[in-house]
Amino acid sequence: MITFAGVSKAFGEKEVVNSLDFSIEKGELFVLIGPSGCGKTTTLKMINRLEETSGGSITINERNIRDYALHDLRYDIGYVLQQIALFPHMTVEENIAIVPELKRWDKSKIHQRVTELLELVGLEPGTYRNRKPAELSGGQQQRVGVARALAANPEVILMDEPFSALDPITRVKLQDDLLLMKRNINKTIVFVTHDMTEALKLGDRIAVMNEGGVVQIGTPEELRNQPESQFVEEFISSTDQTVDPFDIKHVMIPFDTGDGSISETVTTNISKEQVLNQLVTHEKIAVQENGALVGMITRESVIQFLATQAKDVGGRV
Template sequence: MIEFKNVTKRYGDKLAVDNVSFRINEGEIFVLIGPSGSGKTTTLKMINRLIPLSEGYIYFKEEPISNYEVYEMRRDMGYVLQQIALFPHMTISENIAQVPQMENWSDEDINKRIDELLEMVGLDPETYKDRKPSELSGGQQQRIGVLRALAADPPVILMDEPFSALDPITRENFQNDLLELQNKINKTIVFVTHDIAEAMKLADRLCLFNEGQVEQIGLPEEFIESPASSFVEQFIGKVNQDLNLTAGELVAELSVAETESEYPVVKEQADITEIFRLLSNNEAVLVETESGPKKLSRSQVFGYLADKRGVTS
């Protein structure tokens, strides 16, 4: 879907991104993470040519991005910022409709799409679509920002620290909303964050930057089990070995509800390594308990472990 080949970005004598190569697969949440100034946001902005690259190639749908007209390429890439920047003088409907109108959608199709999107995130269209942004809470405005990026149904969504300005409870709710939404829309999402707990919870794969270079790319569990360098180990932090967690203990810690879903089954005594192995190919596992099978999702497990390490770099 998107591929970087030997991409470098210079600002004068400063290397912001240094000879990076990787591929982002269709339909995955690919999270760029790293300390401030590590190159992750620059990398994101080079994808839709908000920032020009200095050397190398970026491919979109197997074509170099330089082969596309900018407007054509950005039409296929929704963009969500930390600062939502909704048009204050427009209604919610008018804000969401901007890109479909530029694409010459019919009024009927635009109205149908607006209703569909609002319902998708639990906002009643009749209640919200004629309101102005100032009449919405910060969390509701953030939802509209996401919907605006989705309005023309682009295959790729770029998200630059979209939840970092939210309070912790609202932020966690948004993370859950994004995972639930992705199950419905199956977009390719490139997500920038500096928060390791958020990254571990959301990512299908992580890409950790350090001083403009990629330190490691892989599944969240690979960063825990096999850090590629001392920097990765320090940034991610180790799973506290004293926890010695089993599947049953995780179920108790997370207050997991009983479920009848079809996922791989483990016994309560299964250790964390067995859970990692199964979660590398499944979004959840079922833990056999006396009261019945209970579901541990990938996002729950890795979000919990990241929180336990207390890392919010």
């Protein structure tokens, strides 16, 4: 699907990417990860020629990207940024419709496509179609960004740290939604992150980069169990796995018997993913153990614990 052959990139005399040789398969969610400055975002941007290669070649479906007209290449590749960059004066529908309009799609086809995409990303079309970006939460804006990237039905989606600016609960929810969406659409996704936990959760395969090169490519299981270098082993182990930041006992607070707003009850053996999914729709949830209420969890208690945990481990969550 996408092949890098001897690809390099230099800014002046500084080479930031060197001799990349790898292929991304059709329908794969392929993650690029590494420390800051390793070249992962530059690698991503070379696919749609936001950065031009200094050497080597990149092909999509065996066609060199330099053989495409630049606007055609970019129209056929969706792009989702950390900085969502929705046009503030446009409605949600107008933001999503930008590329289809540039491709001169029929208005009725665009309207239908916007409806399909809003449903796909979990936003009710009748509610959100005519809203402006300022009326949306950060998570909702990022959903619109994903819908906009999918609007013209591209084969390839590039995602550059799309969830890193979001709060932890929304981030986990959007990660789950991306995995669900991937099962329903046949797209090749190239995803950049600096978060190994996110990479291990999302990636079909992961390319670990360092100092402008790829040091290992493998499935999450291969990277965990068969690291090919000390760098990879240390990079994976740098994900703090000694304390689960969403352990229910760690984020639980005393139950408020006078709070009538609690409508959901869970047990202490609930998974962290289930906790976060519950908190997307419920401000507070009660916790039960052996049939007795033992505490409650709130969005605030989770976020406060994460802030403490980040401070304790030097900003790594």
